[in-house]
Amino acid sequence: MATKTEQGAQEYVPAEPHSLDELRRAAAGCRGCHLYRDATQTVFGAGPEHARVVLIGEQPGDIEDRRGAPFVGPAGKLLDRAIADAGLARADAYVTNVVKHFKFKATATGKRRIHQNPNRTEIVACLPWLAAELSMLHPQVLVALGGTALKGLLGPSATVAASRGVLLPWPQAAYQPELFPDEGARLLATIHPSAVLRAVDRDALYDGLVADLRLVTSALAG
Numbered sequence: 227m228a229t230k231t232e233q234g235a236q237e238y239v240p241a242e243p244h245s246l247d248e249l250r251r252a253a254a255g256c257r258g259c260h261l262y263r264d265a266t267q268t269v270f271g272a273g274p275e276h277a278r279v280v281l282i283g284e285q286p287g288d289i290e291d292r293r294g295a296p297f298v299g300p301a302g303k304l305l306d307r308a309i310a311d312a313g314l315a316r317a318d319a320y321v322t323n324v325v326k327h328f329k330f331k332a333t334a335t336g337k338r339r340i341h342q343n344p345n346r347t348e349i350v351a352c353l354p355w356l357a358a359e360l361s362m363l364h365p366q367v368l369v370a371l372g373g374t375a376l377k378g379l380l381g382p383s384a385t386v387a388a389s390r391g392v393l394l395p396w397p398q399a400a401y402q403p404e405l406f407p408d409e410g411a412r413l414l415a416t417i418h419p420s421a422v423l424r425a426v427d428r429d430a431l432y433d434g435l436v437a438d439l440r441l442v443t444s445a446l447a448g
């Protein structure tokens with residue numbers, strides 16, 4: 227029989243939330259999967275309630291876990307720069323992750339925490355929080371930053387390489403589609419900013435990220 231911590235986030239999501247702050251407070255107590263046990267805290271999304279674009283990453287990293295805010299480490303700084311270079315207003319952007327707790331493996335000395343990719347069960351468990359954020363924000367464009375976010379929305383066969391470079395119509399969500407009604411938003415797939423930081427050819431990957439984000443700028447202007 228499934229334990230309570232394997233049942234997913236849905237039972238922790240307020241039935242009729244009135245604000246992102248209400249969701250944020252509720253998410254702080256989520257025990258919808260086991261990832262809360264080792265992480266420092268829930269890292270909920272951040273940004274204005276009227277944001278027209280929601281950028282979705284994989285999960286908080288080490289710095290985000292400690293500070294309790296998404297995209298505040300090196301990848302977040304790079305993303306901020308890419309958003310600006312793409313001509314997007316930061317006030318139009320809400321940033322979040324498909325998984326709200328940091329998954330990691332401690333090194334033998336316990337001094338470092340090594341990022342671990344969330345698995346499909348963990349992603350599906352956490353998706354009700356993303357759905358609740360979207361229900362408050364009603365964005366015009368979702369941006370999946372990297373393969374984990376994209377697969378969380380479209381399913382395991384989706385890849386950034388096959389999907390990027392174009393704004394996609396809002397598809398049927400692969401998991402819990404009833405939580406992700408079609409509100410006319412469009413979806414952009416692009417790389418995660420951490421991929422730029424890891425790359426040998428950083429400039430080329432950065433330029434690709436900015437080029438993808440410019441599609442969002444154009445869509446909002448249109």
Ligand code: SF4
Pocket residue numbers: 234235253256257258259260261262268325326327351352355
């Ligand atoms: S990862 Fe998501 S579902 Fe799991 S405990 Fe954290 S907030 Fe809840």
